[in-house]
Amino acid sequence: MSLMSLTAVELGRKIKAKEVSVQEAAQAAMDAIMAKEESVNSFVTVLDEQEVLNRAGQVQKMIEEGTLNGPLAGVPVAVKDNMCTKGIPTTCSSKILSGFIPTYTSEAVKNLESAGAVIVGKTNMDEFAMGSTTETSAYGVTKNPWNLEHVPGGSSGGSCAAVAAEECSYALGSDTGGSIRQPCSFCGVTGIKPTYGTVSRYGLIAYGSSLDQIGPVAKDVTDCAAILEAISSYDKKDSTSMKREDLDFTSALKDDVKGMKIGIPKDYFGKGLDKQVENAVSAAAKVLEDKGAFIEEFDLGLVEYAIPAYYVIACAEASSNLARFDGVKYGYRTKDYEGLHNMYKKSRSEGFGTEVKRRIMLGSFVLSSGYYDAYYLRALRTKALIKKEFDKAFSKYDVILGPASPSTAPKLGSSLSDPVKMYLGDIYTVSVNLAGLPGICLPCGMDDKGLPIGLQLIGDCFKEKNIIRMAYAYECTKTYQHSPLSDRL
Numbered sequence: 001m002s003l004m005s006l007t008a009v010e011l012g013r014k015i016k017a018k019e020v021s022v023q024e025a026a027q028a029a030m031d032a033i034m035a036k037e038e039s040v041n042s043f044v045t046v047l048d049e050q051e052v053l054n055r056a057g058q059v060q061k062m063i064e065e066g067t068l069n070g071p072l073a074g075v076p077v078a079v080k081d082n083m084c085t086k087g088i089p090t091t092c093s094s095k096i097l098s099g100f101i102p103t104y105t106s107e108a109v110k111n112l113e114s115a116g117a118v119i120v121g122k123t124n125m126d127e128f129a130m131g132s133t134t135e136t137s138a139y140g141v142t143k144n145p146w147n148l149e150h151v152p153g154g155s156s157g158g159s160c161a162a163v164a165a166e167e168c169s170y171a172l173g174s175d176t177g178g179s180i181r182q183p184c185s186f187c188g189v190t191g192i193k194p195t196y197g198t199v200s201r202y203g204l205i206a207y208g209s210s211l212d213q214i215g216p217v218a219k220d221v222t223d224c225a226a227i228l229e230a231i232s233s234y235d236k237k238d239s240t241s242m243k244r245e246d247l248d249f250t251s252a253l254k255d256d257v258k259g260m261k262i263g264i265p266k267d268y269f270g271k272g273l274d275k276q277v278e279n280a281v282s283a284a285a286k287v288l289e290d291k292g293a294f295i296e297e298f299d300l301g302l303v304e305y306a307i308p309a310y311y312v313i314a315c316a317e318a319s320s321n322l323a324r325f326d327g328v329k330y331g332y333r334t335k336d337y338e339g340l341h342n343m344y345k346k347s348r349s350e351g352f353g354t355e356v357k358r359r360i361m362l363g364s365f366v367l368s369s370g371y372y373d374a375y376y377l378r379a380l381r382t383k384a385l386i387k388k389e390f391d392k393a394f395s396k397y398d399v400i401l402g403p404a405s406p407s408t409a410p411k412l413g414s415s416l417s418d419p420v421k422m423y424l425g426d427i428y429t430v431s432v433n434l435a436g437l438p439g440i441c442l443p444c445g446m447d448d449k450g451l452p453i454g455l456q457l458i459g460d461c462f463k464e465k466n467i468i469r470m471a472y473a474y475e476c477t478k479t480y481q482h483s484p485l486s487d488r489l
């Protein structure tokens with residue numbers, strides 16, 4: 001068994017016990033990437049092997065000196081390619097940022113490095129995180145390690161596929177409307193979207209600033225709790241960063257849900273939900289009920305308005321955030337142009353992909369004079385009403401349980417032909433971002449094609465411990481299933 005088959009915490013424990021060196025762990029990750037990357041295409045940038053081994057040597061020395069003693073010290077990690085990394089290309093999987101090498105590192109990645117992480121590369125993603133399949137990347141599609149003819153989900157598809165294919169021990173992703181939870185569901189791995197403001201967004205290249213959050217992707221709940229502890233911090237460089245006293249997420253890893261109340265929205269189990277997904281999620285709820293949790297169905301209002309509100313707000317913020325990519329300061333610039341205005345126009349036309357252009361145009365439209373009140377302000381009011389509905393639900397329940405996606409992973413090429421259908425695939429995830437809530441996705445079964453099904457647990461603001469505890473209790477009844485591609489070395 002490869003060292004990459006271990007969970008991050010298990011590997012960290014072996015490194016601490018001197019059963020494995022950091023260099024051996026790093027070499028195992030590089031070998032796995034070399035063996036599998038041609039098939040899965042999880043990475044946009046793979047670091048030079050000698051550079052990785054040199055970093056591993058430095059970390060090994062700090063562990064031996066006692067400077068590093070955390071659970072993730074020496075463990076190889078991959079980082080989604082929308083987080084700035086000093087000296088390492090950061091492209092957001094877009095042509096417009098080709099050749100861009102940041103001069104600073106994002107706060108979340110710095111926190112990981114302080115914990116002794118060894119970065120092996122930057123993972124593929126939907127361009128500027130705009131997509132649900134990792135097919136909009138300018139650097140080729142990522143494939144699902146369970147079946148290479150299917151998508152891994154998105155936009156953090158590269159991170160989830162890299163963990164599922166066991167090319168690294170864990171990864172960082174970002175979640176704007178389900179971009180960690182949905183690909184985790186498709187790839188059979190576990191991921192957390194924390195409460196908005198828990199992890200600094202400094203150095204995260206923005207898509208929708210009021211919705212984006214960085215979070216962990218790993219094999220199990222224990223790993224995710226440990227990673228979330230490592231990357232969470234107050235950061236004065238991020239005006240939306242929250243000062244939180246209790247960030248001890250691993251203390252919630254208890255196999256005990258007696259007395260906890262679970263709400264199941266009836267709205268999540270209606271038309272459009274695949275029957276096999278419904279059965280798997282319902283079976284997971286029954287497992288938790290048998291463990292002592294109280295379960296009740298309820299009506300969660302405004303679900304049907306979540307998708308239009310989300311896309312109006314996200315696209316409006318994207319049109320503003322992406323205005324900075326103009327071919328002047330960094331990234332791609334067209335070769336032939338006449339004058340400054342023509343250079344802007346041609347650089348952006350050639351540099352952005354179809355989906356990004358679609359969302360920029362939609363965002364510019366809803367922010368334009370005459371439509372601002374009709375669309376953007378109305379979407380903001382809807383967002384506030386959705387938050388009120390969740391507040392009402394959490395006055396009765398500790399956790400809300402439901403599916404992460406209406407179906408398992410679709411085949412490559414089947415989603416981009418119908419953008420609206422792709423947008424509707426986010427129906428169970430976007431509300432969590434609109435309300436700033438924490439959510440976790442973990443595997444809860446397989447369909448008849450052998451593709452993973454994900455269970456989503458949603459908590460109230462700053463109540464990550466509730467969803468971690470619930471997820472851990474459920475996970476204790478299951479064994480981690482390795483993807484077919486994970487065996488290849």
